[in-house]
Amino acid sequence: MDLFSHPCPCCGNNEIRPHTRYKTQAYGDRTIYHCLECDSYFSETFATPISGLTTPLSRIITILKARSEGMSLNATSRAHNVSKKSVIDWERRLGGLKPILMLYSLLHQFIHQEIEGDELYTKVDKNKPPSDSQGWTIVLMERGSRFLWELHCGRKDQQLFNQALACLAQVIEQTDSLSLFTDGERRYGNLLFEICHEVIRNGKPGRPLKRLPKGVRVRLKNKGSKKRPGRQRQKYQAPVPEHPQTVHQVTQQEIHANHLEAFNASMRRRNAAFRRKTNTYAKSRGNLQRTLDVFWLVHNFVRIHFTTKVVPAVKLGILETGLFWSQLLTMRYAI
Numbered sequence: 001m002d003l004f005s006h007p008c009p010c011c012g013n014n015e016i017r018p019h020t021r022y023k024t025q026a027y028g029d030r031t032i033y034h035c036l037e038c039d040s041y042f043s044e045t046f047a048t049p050i051s052g053l054t055t056p057l058s059r060i061i062t063i064l065k066a067r068s069e070g071m072s073l074n075a076t077s078r079a080h081n082v083s084k085k086s087v088i089d090w091e092r093r094l095g096g097l098k099p100i101l102m103l104y105s106l107l108h109q110f111i112h113q114e115i116e117g118d119e120l121y122t123k124v125d126k127n128k129p130p131s132d133s134q135g136w137t138i139v140l141m142e143r144g145s146r147f148l149w150e151l152h153c154g155r156k157d158q159q160l161f162n163q164a165l166a167c168l169a170q171v172i173e174q175t176d177s178l179s180l181f182t183d184g185e186r187r188y189g190n191l192l193f194e195i196c197h198e199v200i201r202n203g204k205p206g207r208p209l210k211r212l213p214k215g216v217r218v219r220l221k222n223k224g225s226k227k228r229p230g231r232q233r234q235k236y237q238a239p240v241p242e243h244p245q246t247v248h249q250v251t252q253q254e255i256h257a258n259h260l261e262a263f264n265a266s267m268r269r270r271n272a273a274f275r276r277k278t279n280t281y282a283k284s285r286g287n288l289q290r291t292l293d294v295f296w297l298v299h300n301f302v303r304i305h306f307t308t309k310v311v312p313a314v315k316l317g318i319l320e321t322g323l324f325w326s327q328l329l330t331m332r333y334a335i
């Protein structure tokens with residue numbers, strides 16, 4: 001799978017040749033290609049985020065960059081003299097690339113991953129009690145590379161967790177050995193166990209045992225693990241049974257979700273919808289998810305991480321170099 005190839009959109013053939021050039025108002029010359037196989041004609045920007053746009057690419061990039069460094073929608077619109085509608089439209093177009101880049105990421109094989117999971121809260125629409133709010137975001141981050149596998153918001157209910165853990169199950173399929181660390185809910189372990197488990201027939205009488213797939217571990221913080229007289233609990237526990245061939249030892253130092261705590265701070269700084277002490281926030285779940293999709297793309301594939309000094313997708317071994325904004329905006333939605 002080549003992210004930057006532009007084969008014929010009709011038949012997928014690579015045998016295409018430039019047909020004519022045409023002038024655009026802001027981008028200069030563009031090429032119309034002709035497919036020799038199926039005799040169709042298409043523009044070089046066909047099915048990319050910038051197809052049909054007339055604003056110069058450099059201006060779109062400047063504005064989206066400002067947004068992804070934490071500028072709110074209103075502030076961006078005032079500072080850059082652009083309508084909010086345009087910014088929202090560009091963000092939607094950019095966010096549309098998420099499925100293709102997720103698919104691309106899941107084509108790789110990984111030896112070992114350590115994943116931290118947590119939920120992040122912000123206000124959506126009117127002030128509601130957190131249990132009714134759609135402002136919960138589940139984050140699943142690979143620790144060493146800071147790659148975000150999951151970033152979805154909604155009501156903190158079964159569906160949100162199911163979605164996140166279905167994503168994790170796909171990652172597990174591509175990974176030899178995986179540990180999930182979370183300070184959050186017990187549901188992570190239980191639901192993951194429901195979604196992916198192996199049935200082990202060991203020849204003993206009775207019902208065959210259900211275990212997590214080989215190589216998968218879950219460690220959960222014991223809430224309220226303060227010292228109680230007479231009994232001292234472990235700080236972390238393994239909430240669901242593991243495969244007998246999994247190496248069970250995980251050192252105490254390894255079990256934490258500290259990188260995610262740091263990430264949460266970065267998210268509050270960089271995504272205006274998460275900023276406290278303002279009344280910007282997000283108007284609806286869909287709007288919040290739009291900003292999260294852009295955040296996911298920029299964080300994983302474009303921005304060099306402050307600590308690791310590389311783009312997370314590079315550190316994880318998915319890409320050789322990070323993507324430029326211009327590459328992202330001219331990538332096809334489907335390949």
Ligand SMILES: [Zn+2]
Nearest residue numbers: 008011035038
């Ligand atoms: Zn064709």
